[in-house]
Amino acid sequence: MNFEFTDEQQAIRDAVADVAKRFDDHYWSEKEDKEEFPFEFHRAMAEAGWLGITMPEQYGGAGLGVTEAAIMMNEVAKHGGGSGAVSTIHINLFGPHPIVVFGTDEQKAEWIPRLVSGEDQVCFGVTEPDAGLDTTRIKTFARKVDGGYIINGRKLWTSTAQVASKILVLARTTPIEQCKKPTDGMTIFYTDLDRSKIEVKRIRKMGRAAVDSNATFIDDYFVPDGHRIGEEGKGFSYLLHSLNPERIIVAAEAIGIGQDALQRAARYAQERVVFGRQIGQNQGIQHPLAENWIELEAALNMAMKAAWLYDADKPCGAEANAAKFIGARAAYKACETAVLTHGGLGYSREYQVERLLREVLVYRIAPVSEQLILSFIAEKVLGQKKSY
Template sequence: MDFGLSPEQEAIREGVAATCRRFGDDYWREVEAEARFPREFHRAMAEGGWLGITMPAEHGGAGLGVTEAAIMMHAVARSGGGMAAASSIHINMFGPHPIVVHGTAAQQARWIPPLIAGTDQACFGVTEPNAGLDTTSISTFAKKVPGGYRINGRKIWTSTGQVANKILLLTRTVRKEEARRPTEGITLFYTDLDRARIEVQRIPKMGRAAVDSNMVFIDDLFVPEEDRIGEEGRGFSYLLDSLNPERILVAVEGIGIGQDALDRAARYARERVVFGRPIGQNQSIQHPLAERWTALESAYLMAMKAAWLYDRGLPCGAEANAAKLLGGRAGYEACLQAVMTHGGMGYAKEYVVERLLREVMITRIAPVSEQLVLSFIAERVLGQPKSY
């Protein structure tokens, strides 16, 4: 069992970190204050070839696995950019996976190269106000018409909708009450975000102001048939292809943010002198920080195990969900302890940790709640009856 990175993986980590170092705390403070998408960072990552790390080589990508994507996103999240940095490129890592697995050769040739180049930006239209995590209860409907579909409905928490020109859109083509099973009659599209037919309303939120979240209103949007991914009615199964990678990536992002916060807290504890001694000399400061380190390292091992399983085609649902749970919690607890270590200055924007705490909260909430993770593990691993 090898816990080290290969030379190629180490090169990914170092290369991503080098790009990220070009964007310091002042940059991320500025884009948050202006609620402005970090275009310069997005462009730098595209120019470095990082947006295509999991994309097929025949379309200009690196053709690597979720393990390498996790190494990359961990480095991004640990760089100081937090979820603002991670979320600006996150969807490139998992969102297009249904295209890679189920798209036709013509669709892949049309859609993938612009995503790798960063000239196309996609958003993810899945969650709905009245469905939440009950994805089979979505009501956005695609009606078959000559040459394609006409779509009407609403989505919520659609990230990057303000800057995207493409949308990965989950719809119903058979209403739930008319389908043989709840998971049937769901169809997936990747199409232009036509702002004449799609209204995108920004949602004010507690953190990650640089990367927008939105309510999306779809009114009689025509989508050509060639923009449908795979077969009509099988979109739910296609969506599952991206769920475990997303959980793994969110886990390592939460861990990376927590490690960044922990590094800042440890440095502050060494430098801050009170009553004639550095506060880090006090065990009441040392021990909570040390505990946070152990939790972050443990969560990282689970996340990398899940990625290892996924890349080998082995079952990894329990591990991916556990990694998301552990990574989100470990990252949050580390950020909280970092704020507490800074004392009053932890509440000041100057020291960054307050932003990291606000942003790491996302990794506990999305893309799946901790309660559903625990229900999944109880049912699938421990053999308990389904509780919901």
């Protein structure tokens, strides 16, 4: 068992850090204040070739695994950009996975190079107002017509839809009551995001203001047959292929934000002098920071184990979910400790840690809740009866 990064993996970390460090705290604070998408950061990552790290080499990608993607996203998160930085490029790593695995050669050749180069940006239309985590209950429906489908429905939390040119949509093509299993009868489409026909309404939220989240309204939208991914009715099973990679990458991102907050707190503890000595000399400050480091390192090891299992084509559902659970919690705790370490200044925007705390909270909520993860572990690992 070897925990050391390969030379290639270390080179990824160093190269990604070089890009991320070009965008300082002022840049990210300004993007948040203006609620403006980080186009410059997205362009820099595209030009450096990082948008295609998991894409096949024949289509312009690097053809690397989830391990390398997790390393990359952890590094992106560690340099002040928080969830704004990682969300700018996050969807490229797992969203198009159904295209890579189940798309035709023509679809891959047409779509993937444009995602790798950054010419196209894709948003993810899966979650719905009345379905939540119970994806089988989605109501968006694609009705078959000559040459394609007419889609009607509502999607919620569609990130980057304000700037995306493409949308990946999960829709029912068979009513649930006509299916043998609730997971049957759903189909994935990858198509143009035509705002003249699809309404995109921004959701104001607690953090990550630079990267938009939206309610999306699709009414009588025609999608040609050539924009369907794989077989009709198999969409849910296709979607499952991207769930474990997403949880692993989300864990790595959250941990990176926690590591950034911890380093900021540790520096401040060395610099801040109260009653004639550094506050970091006090165990009341030292011990919480030390606990943060322990918890973040433990979470990172779990995330890397899950990534290794996935890349080795081994079962990793429990590890991927556990990494997301403990990674998000450890990161949240580290950001909270960073604010408290800064005292009153931690509440100010100048020191950035309040922003990191607001932004890291989402990782405890999405893309899957802590409660559902615990239920999954109880059932799949500990043999308990299904509770949901």
